[in-house]
Amino acid sequence: MTTVRVLIQSKAGVLDPEGEAVKGGIERLGHEGVERVGVGKVVDIDFETDDTDEIESRVEQICDEFLVNPIIERYSYEILDNQ
Amino acid sequence: MTTVRVLIQSKAGVLDPEGEAVKGGIERLGHEGVERVGVGKVVDIDFETDDTDEIESRVEQICDEFLVNPIIERYSYEILDNQ
Numbered sequence: 374m375t376t377v378r379v380l381i382q383s384k385a386g387v388l389d390p391e392g393e394a395v396k397g398g399i400e401r402l403g404h405e406g407v408e409r410v411g412v413g414k415v416v417d418i419d420f421e422t423d424d425t426d427e428i429e430s431r432v433e434q435i436c437d438e439f440l441v442n443p444i445i446e447r448y449s450y451e452i453l454d455n456q
Numbered sequence: 457m458t459t460v461r462v463l464i465q466s467k468a469g470v471l472d473p474e475g476e477a478v479k480g481g482i483e484r485l486g487h488e489g490v491e492r493v494g495v496g497k498v499v500d501i502d503f504e505t506d507d508t509d510e511i512e513s514r515v516e517q518i519c520d521e522f523l524v525n526p527i528i529e530r531y532s533y534e535i536l537d538n539q
Contacts, residue, residue: 374491380498395499398522404514406504408457415463415498416478421489431487439481 375420376453377432379440382413387445416440417453425452458503459536460515462523465496470528499523500536508535 383389391412399407418435420428432450441448466472474495482490501518503511515533524531 382498382500392499395523399501399518402518402522404518408502408504409500410502411500413498413500415465415496416475417465417492417494417496418482419491419493421491435482435485435487439485440478 375423375425375428377418377420377428377450378453379416379418379432379436379448379450380413381416381436381441381446381448382411384445384447413446428452458506458508458511460501460503460511460533461536462499462501462515462519462531462533463496464499464519464524464529464531465494467528467530496529511535 383392389411392410395412396407396410399410418432420431422428429452436448436450437443466475472494475493478495479490479493482493501515503514505511512535519531519533520526
């Protein structure tokens with residue numbers, strides 16, 4: 374089994390109201406010196422196969438066709454373990 | 457400035473309806489062999505300071521007091537850059 378970790382985050386310049394809300398909450402807790410907060414999604418996908426090439430091709434298809442909105446989001450991924 | 461990346465994910469055994477929904481979407485795209493999908497949050501926090509000890513202490517406070525629900529969620533974090 375192989376786990377892939379996909380991170381989906383707002384593109385630079387795109388409004389991130391959840392990040393702004395978290396930043397406000399942190400400041401209300403009394404923490405100064407926080408410049409920016411960005412909130413996105415982490416999606417862990419467990420594949421049965423251990424074929425790295427196949428997994429990379431599938432992850433890119435899944436992100437491009439379904440999981441990520443390329444107008445406002447960017448994604449990156451890493452293969453966590455291969456066992 | 458130092459960026460910290462916090463990952464907030466469901467604890468093992470806790471229902472993850474968003475993960476189940478993504479798994480269903482992936483299967484409807486025609487991808488077989490996906491065993492599990494887990495969806496959580498990635499929160500990037502930019503701190504003005506570069507004092508690693510101070511940052512670690514603040515991140516743990518922020519997560520414990522506000523950002524993470526310890527009944528159903530777990531978190532991990534890494535310091536991304538220190539520049």
